[in-house]
Amino acid sequence: MFARPNSQHCQVAYVTNDLQAAMAALKEAYDTPGFFELTNIQPGEDPTGRPVLKIALAVVGGVEIELIEPVGDTAPLFSDFLPGGDELAIRFHHVATRIDGPLTHWDAHVASLDLARHPVVFEGGLGDMLRYIYTDERATLGHYVEHVWMSPDLLAQMRVVVPSYPPVKD
Numbered sequence: 001m002f003a004r005p006n007s008q009h010c011q012v013a014y015v016t017n018d019l020q021a022a023m024a025a026l027k028e029a030y031d032t033p034g035f036f037e038l039t040n041i042q043p044g045e046d047p048t049g050r051p052v053l054k055i056a057l058a059v060v061g062g063v064e065i066e067l068i069e070p071v072g073d074t075a076p077l078f079s080d081f082l083p084g085g086d087e088l089a090i091r092f093h094h095v096a097t098r099i100d101g102p103l104t105h106w107d108a109h110v111a112s113l114d115l116a117r118h119p120v121v122f123e124g125g126l127g128d129m130l131r132y133i134y135t136d137e138r139a140t141l142g143h144y145v146e147h148v149w150m151s152p153d154l155l156a157q158m159r160v161v162v163p164s165y166p167p168v169k170d
Contacts, residue, residue: 004097004112006105010094011146013066015078019054021088022067032058032065033165042123051075051122059164068093077122077134077144082157094134096146106131106149129154 016022019037026032033057041047052071057064067090072079081091099109110133121144122134132148150158 004099004109006101007097007099007109007147009063009095010098010148011064011066012092012169013068013094013096013146015068015070015081015092015093016088016090017069017082018088019056019067019103022069022090025088025090026058026065026067031165032060033163034058035067036162047074051077053078057158057162061165062160064096066096082146092143092145093148096148099147099149103128103131103149103151109147109149110122121168 014022023035024030035058037054037056039055040053041050051076054069054071056067059065062083064081068078070076070082073126077159081093082089083091099106115135118135118137120133121136123132125131129151130149132146134146136143137143137145
């Protein structure tokens with residue numbers, strides 16, 4: 001699963017019921033730098049039938065930390081990890097492996113997976129800039145694994161906007 005050409009562990013992700021409070025908690029408890037915030041739904045885009053997620057990203061020690069707040073009941077893959085109630089919840093959800101290089105590396109990576117043993121439970125993309133799938137590894141590992149590919153241009157843009165600690169020196 002993890003030992004694939006052009007693939008490297010890049011992220012640890014948590015789901016939360018309150019993105020703002022979770023960012024504050026990580027800043028307080030772990031000196032996490034500021035976060036880059038985004039949503040998976042673009043302004044004016046119809047979210048019908050799609051999960052709506054608020055996301056915050058920071059890079060700490062070379063590993064991206066992702067916080068995800070599922071909005072409403074649109075994203076059970078993410079919200080099912082959260083307990084009920086009003087108290088702040090932050091729960092581990094998945095690790096991610098990034099596939100580097102051209103889009104053909106992504107295609108080869110996905111083709112190398114035994115999808116009967118590692119079923120895809122969520123997938124998406126953005127033109128020729130982004131591809132991702134989540135495989136269900138809960139029976140073995142207790143969590144999901146995200147496999148993600150970004151075009152070199154998108155990866156460079158993300159490295160500029162996502163805060164890093166310690167700061168990346170040019």
